[in-house]
Structure formats: structure tokens, C-alpha cells
Amino acid sequence: MSEVRYTKDHEYVRVDGDTGTVGITDYAQKTLGDVVFVELPEVGKAFVSGEQAAVVESVKAASEVYAPVSGAVVAVNSALETSPGAVNEDATGAGWFFRIKLANAGELGGLMDESAYQAFLKTLD
Amino acid sequence: MTEPVEATPAGLERTPLHALHVSLGAKMVPFAGYDMPVQYPTGVLAEHLHTRSDAGLFDVSHMGQAFLLGPDHETTARALEALCPAEILGLGRGKQRYTQLLNAEGGIIDDLMATRSCNPAEDGALLLIVNAACKVQDFSHIEARLPPSVKLLRAPHRALVALQGPKAGAVLARHAPAVLDMTFMSAVSTKFDGLDCHISRSGYTGEDGFEISIKANLVERMARALLAEPEVKPIGFGARDSLRLEAGLCLYGHDIDATTSPVEAALVWSLGKRRRAEGCFPGAARVQRELTEGAARLRVGIQPEGRAPAREGTEITDRDGGRIGVVTSGGFGPSMNGPLAMGYVDAAFAEIGMSVMLVVRGKPLPGQIVRMPFVPNGYRRTSSGAPT
Numbered sequence: 001m002s003e004v005r006y007t008k009d010h011e012y013v014r015v016d017g018d019t020g021t022v023g024i025t026d027y028a029q030k031t032l033g034d035v036v037f038v039e040l041p042e043v044g045k046a047f048v049s050g051e052q053a054a055v056v057e058s059v060k061a062a063s064e065v066y067a068p069v070s071g072a073v074v075a076v077n078s079a080l081e082t083s084p085g086a087v088n089e090d091a092t093g094a095g096w097f098f099r100i101k102l103a104n105a106g107e108l109g110g111l112m113d114e115s116a117y118q119a120f121l122k123t124l125d
Numbered sequence: 126m127t128e129p130v131e132a133t134p135a136g137l138e139r140t141p142l143h144a145l146h147v148s149l150g151a152k153m154v155p156f157a158g159y160d161m162p163v164q165y166p167t168g169v170l171a172e173h174l175h176t177r178s179d180a181g182l183f184d185v186s187h188m189g190q191a192f193l194l195g196p197d198h199e200t201t202a203r204a205l206e207a208l209c210p211a212e213i214l215g216l217g218r219g220k221q222r223y224t225q226l227l228n229a230e231g232g233i234i235d236d237l238m239a240t241r242s243c244n245p246a247e248d249g250a251l252l253l254i255v256n257a258a259c260k261v262q263d264f265s266h267i268e269a270r271l272p273p274s275v276k277l278l279r280a281p282h283r284a285l286v287a288l289q290g291p292k293a294g295a296v297l298a299r300h301a302p303a304v305l306d307m308t309f310m311s312a313v314s315t316k317f318d319g320l321d322c323h324i325s326r327s328g329y330t331g332e333d334g335f336e337i338s339i340k341a342n343l344v345e346r347m348a349r350a351l352l353a354e355p356e357v358k359p360i361g362f363g364a365r366d367s368l369r370l371e372a373g374l375c376l377y378g379h380d381i382d383a384t385t386s387p388v389e390a391a392l393v394w395s396l397g398k399r400r401r402a403e404g405c406f407p408g409a410a411r412v413q414r415e416l417t418e419g420a421a422r423l424r425v426g427i428q429p430e431g432r433a434p435a436r437e438g439t440e441i442t443d444r445d446g447g448r449i450g451v452v453t454s455g456g457f458g459p460s461m462n463g464p465l466a467m468g469y470v471d472a473a474f475a476e477i478g479m480s481v482m483l484v485v486r487g488k489p490l491p492g493q494i495v496r497m498p499f500v501p502n503g504y505r506r507t508s509s510g511a512p513t
Contacts, residue, residue, distance in 0.1 A: 033363070034170040036457040037432050037464070039486070055486065057434055059169040059457050060363050081432065 004092075005068065005111035008120065012092060013068040013100075015108060020069055023096040024056060024087065027121055032058045035087040040076040041098055047071065049107055054097050056087065065097060069107045075099040140186035141284045141341040142348055149359055157257035159187040162361040169363035173459040176330055176368055177500075180290035181360035182351050189260025190283050190338060193251040193267070195275035198241065201249045204275040205239060208267060210387060210406045212397025213251070219243030221310045221325050223395050225387055226255075226263060231408025231415075232383040233390065234266060235259040236375065240312045240325055252312075252323065252338070254285070256377045284344035289334030289368075291503055292356040297324075297335055300350060304335060309504040317347050329365070331372025331502040370465060371458045373426055373497025379437060380424060380453045380467060388415035389469065391424045391497075422450065423475040426497035427466040427483065431490055434464040435483040441470055442482045442489060449474050449481065460500045467497065 004014045010028035013020040029035065039055040047053050047067035054065035076098045080086060087095035102108075112120060137160040146153065151162030162184065164172060175181055195201030202213040211224035220241055226234040235255050242250040255263045268277045288297055298305045303315040304324055312325035320343045328334040339347055351357050366376070375381045381390045386408065393416070400406060404413060429435050439452035455466030466483070474481060477496050482489040 033164060034168050036170075036459075037434055039433060057457070059173075059367055059459065060163075062434070062436060 003108075004114060005108050006113075006117035006120075007066065007068045007111060009066055011065060011068045013108075013111070014092075014096075015102070015105075018102050018105070019074065020071070020100050020102055021096050022053070022065075022068060022098050022100055024065060024091055025117075026091045029088050029091040029095070032056065032061075032063060034059055035084045038080040038084050038087065038097065040078070040080065041073050043073050043076060045073050046103075047073070047100070056084075056097075067100065068111060069100060070103040071100040072103070073098050074101050138187070140184055141344050142184045142186060142286075145345055145348060146184065146359070151359070151361060154362075156362055157187055159257065161187060162359070164361040164363045165359050167358060169361070169367065170459045172358065172360045172364035173367050175358050176290045176332060176360055176364060177460050178291070179356045179358070180288055180292040180296050180334075180354075181330075181364070182348060182357050183287040183289065183360050183365055184284075184348070185287050185336070186284040186341070186344065187257040188285055189253075189255040189257065189263060190280040190285060191253050191255075191264055191267075192278040192280060193239075193253055193271075193275060194278055195249040197249045200272070201251055201275055202241075204271050205251060205253075206400070206406065208270060208407065209237075209239070210396045210400050210409070210412060211239070212400055213239060215397075215399075216241045218245065219312050221312050221327055223310075225381075225392065225395070226266065227387070227407040227412075228383055229407050231386040231411035233377070233381045233385055233387065234383060235263050236377055236381060236392075237263070238325075238327065240323075243313050254336075254338075258378060280338075282341050283338050284341045285336060285338050286344065286348060286351075287328045287330075287334060287336045288351060288357070289328045289330040289332045289360075290356075291333060293332070293334040294505070296351065296354045296356050299354070300347075306508055307505075308508055309333075309506050318350055320347060322347070326505065329372070329374055330368035331374070331498055331500060331504075332368075333503045333505045364459075366454075367456060367459055370454055370456060370467070371460055371498065371500040372502060373467065373499060375424070376454055385424075385469075386411055386415060386420065388412055389420045389422055389424065419472055421472055422469045423472050424453070424467060424469055425475050426495045426499060427452070427455075427468060427481065427492045428495045428499075429464040429466065429483055429490060429492045432464060433485050433490055435466045435485050435490070435492070439466070439468075440484040441468055441492075442484060443474065444480060444482065446482070446489065452483065458499055465499050466492070470494070 441450040450470035452468035
């Protein structure tokens with residue numbers, strides 16, 4: 001059973017065992033608008049949490065995507081290279097960005113769970 | 126519970142269509158001192174494509190409108206020619222021209238549209254439409270340089286909307302039949318469902334289309350009548366920017382500014398033949414020298430080879446990494462389904478087909494200098510209706 005954690009920058013990480021699947025939330029894709037390009041990290045590259053790991057671009061602007069947890073990239077969603085619109089259609093499913101092998105599972109405790117993230121979104125309106 | 130009315134950030138102006146934008150669900154953002162719709166719930170991609178396939182309605186009421194009024198066309202035209210390099214004297218009745226206000230160094234203070242009244246009783250009147258962010262300075266600049274017999278009459282109580290796209294003509298003709306006979310860059314004073322307005326066949330999307338100037342208190346009736354047509358959707362500034370970029374058109378403050386000359390900006394087509402020879406406009410010495418000897422840098426279209434957009438400010442280098450220029454507008458072209466950019470490069474690299482590198486987030490990505498527009502335009506240059 002996977003658990004999902006969120007950052008204040010609207011990245012999510014869905015944790016299965018020692019691996020986390022990272023993407024941007026539905027709120028983030030709605031705010032960005034139509035996604036036209038995603039730049040993904042290289043497999044094998046290691047990030048510390050909070051470090052820029054990817055870029056997502058709408059028609060108007062480019063936004064940075066930060067690694068929600070520390071670790072090395074074990075897979076990327078290369079389908080986004082030809083179908084970046086998947087981020088809009090299914091941000092938390094087919095629109096995932098990359099998978100990361102968690103270097104420190106203790107970092108998850110510093111992220112928001114579903115109810116805390118929903119409460120956080122209410123403060124933004 | 127009723128929807129709370131969203132507060133406009135302090136100090137921002139509203140156009141007469143502000144309430145309509147909000148009621149249509151627009152995302153409002155600050156633009157040139159106005160609270161303007163960047164997109165509607167449709168989204169930028171779909172709004173862009175709808176304008177290219179059908180017709181889009183744009184609120185451009187924030188732009189500056191003013192009448193230049195003199196005793197006769199020759200006097201008014203010469204007053205404007207003293208500030209701009211276009212042929213205004215030879216502009217026919219009901220004809221429109223694109224030009225630039227130049228500073229003494231030949232740099233562009235603003236770009237604008239000048240339209241000669243179609244009405245012989247209004248001989249000596251020119252309608253000027255300038256950029257929103259520049260309008261206060263533009264009008265002061267013009268006013269300070271007019272001969273005593275020519276006056277500038279600002280028209281802040283007029284709204285301006287653009288109806289753009291291949292179906293714009295058929296739609297507008299249902300309300301203003303006079304538009305059927307119009308060609309690109311011409312204008313008429315006519316009625317829209319009985320309301321007095323001024324319509325030009327022009328715009329800034331590369332499509333056939335119209336700009337309609339009408340009193341502010343009448344514009345919402347007109348906008349609602351147009352939005353009720355099945356072919357028409359409201360379009361925000363996000364799509365306006367991607368449409369004009371695909372059309373290869375300059376955005377003031379980005380692709381042209383007080384340091385760029387019309388020659389550098391590849392706007393030589395807008396310089397009158399007589400004007401080039403005679404000079405007698407601000408910065409003529411520089412413009413004439415660049416026409417003879419060539420400019421050191423030129424505005425060009427650039428096609429990035431991959432999918433990554435090269436945004437404004439992206440450094441352009443040669444194959445060896447030497448800096449040759451900078452991107453001034455860049456992004457994603459929905460009709461091209463790919464990235465596109467324009468910018469300035471050293472003249473030696475300003476040839477179609479030349480290979481360049483675009484440094485995106487520190488990585489050099491290959492690109493090529495290409496002809497503009499990126500997407501063929503749909504202007505109606507003949508009254509037969511065939512695009513040219």
C-alpha cells in the first residue's frame with residue numbers, strides 16, 4: 001500500500017517500499033495551464049531534497065520542479081517527451097516525472113500528508 | 126452562497142469589459158497597468174488553435190487611442206511624418222499603416238497604427254493606436270512636437286476589441302455588412318447592429334480579422350453579440366502572445382525598444398520609399414546609414430531543433446560557443462506544435478538556414494535561422510476573399 005506525501009511547492013512523492021514516484025499535483029498543473037514541454041533528469045543522477053530536478057513549461061513560462069526527497073533517479077517517464085499534455089490530463093497518474101530511490105526515508109516525515117496538503121491548498125485561495 | 130467578487134490589485138485599471146471577462150471565468154493578471162484576462166477556462170492552447178481555425182474575440186481596450194486633427198490631410202500627415210518613418214502623406218482615405226515613433230538616435234519609442242479617416246468631411250484626421258504601456262509617454266511626445274494647426278485628441282472613452290481568425294469576416298458581416306468589401310489594412314466608419322463604430326481589417330495574430338473601436342459604454346453589447354455567434358470564443362493574452370509570435374510580429378519592450386532601429390528590427394518594409402531617400406524623421410541619419418551599409422545586428426526567426434522552448438533572454442551562440450545574440454521572444458507555438466523564437470543576431474549570422482546554438486539552462490541546443498512568419502498569414506489583401 002503506497003502513501004503519498006506533498007511539498008509546499010506542489011510536488012508529490014508516492015512511496016512504494018524504498019522507491020518514490022515524483023510529479024506535480026493536480027493543483028500545480030491547473031495553475032500552470034497547458035504543459036508543452038518537460039525536461040527530465042538523467043537516470044542515475046542523485047539529488048538532495050529541495051534541489052531542482054526537472055523543468056515543466058507551459059505555453060507562457062518555465063517552472064522548476066524540486067526533488068521532494070533525497071536520492072538517486074532510477075526511472076524517468078520518457079513518454080512526457082512526446083506527450084507533455086499527460087501532466088494536465090493525469091498529473092498524479094500517467095503524468096509522473098521520475099522515480100527516485102529514497103536515500104533517507106526519515107525525510108518523508110517532513111512532508112505533508114493528503115489531509116495536511118488539502119488544508120494547505122485552502123490557505124492559498 | 127454567491128461567488129465573492131475578486132478584488133482587483135490596487136492601482137490597476139480596468140477596461141469596460143472587465144466584468145464580462147470575470148463572468149466568463151477568465152484568469153485575470155496585471156498587464157501594462159491593467160487587470161487583463163490572460164486566459165479563459167478554455168486554456169491558452171485551445172484558444173490559440175480556435176483563433177487559427179474559427180474566430181477569437183480579444184479585448185484590447187487598454188491600448189491608447191487618439192485622433193490627430195489638422196486642417197487637411199497634408200498638414201496632419203506631415204506632422205506625423207516628422208515623428209515616424211512611414212509614408213503617411215500618400216495614405217489613401219480609409220487606409221491604415223503600421224509605423225514607429227523614433228527617437229533622435231533612430232531607436233523605437235513605440236510602434237503604432239495610423240489610419241486616415243474614410244470620410245472626406247474628416248479630411249485631416251488620423252486615428253492613432255499605440256501600445257498600452259507607452260500611451261501616456263507617446264501622447265506627450267507627439268503633442269509636444271505638433272505644429273500649431275494640428276491637435277492631438279486623446280480618446281480614453283473608446284474601447285477596442287479585435288475579432289481575429291478565418292471566420293471573423295463572415296461573423297462580423299452579420300452585424301456590420303460593410304466589412305465584406307474591406308481589404309487588409311483598410312478601415313470604415315460604420316454601424317454594428319446600429320451602434321456607431323470604426324472598423325479596420327487588421328490585427329496582431331497573422332490571421333484575417335478586424336479591430337473595432339467603439340464607445341466604452343457600447344462595447345459590452347457588441348462583445349456579447351459577437352460571443353453569441355457559434356464561431357466566436359473569448360481569447361486571452363496568453364494566446365495573443367503565441368499567435369503574434371508565430372506570425373513573426375514584434376512585441377514592444379521585448380523585440381523592439383528605444384535602442385533598436387527599424388532596420389535592425391527587420392521592419393524596413395514599413396519605411397516609406399520617399400521617406401528613406403528624403404530622411405526628415407528622427408534618427409534618419411542612422412536609419413539611412415544602416416540601409417546603405419547594413420545594420421550590425423538583425424531581428425531573425427529561430428527554429429529550435431528539439432522540443433525545449435528557448436525563452437526571452439536565452440543566449441544565442443555560434444557552433445563554437447561564441448556569443449552572437451539573444452532571444453527577445455520565445456516559447457511554444459501551438460499551431461506549429463513545437464518551440465519557436467525570435468531574437469537579434471550579428472548580421473553575419475542573419476541568413477536563412479544558418480545554424481546557431483541556443484543556451485537553455487546552461488545547455489547549448491541546436492537551432493536554425495528561419496524565415497518569418499513561422500505560420501503562413503491569412504490576410505485578405507484582395508476583395509475576392511482569397512488569402513494571399
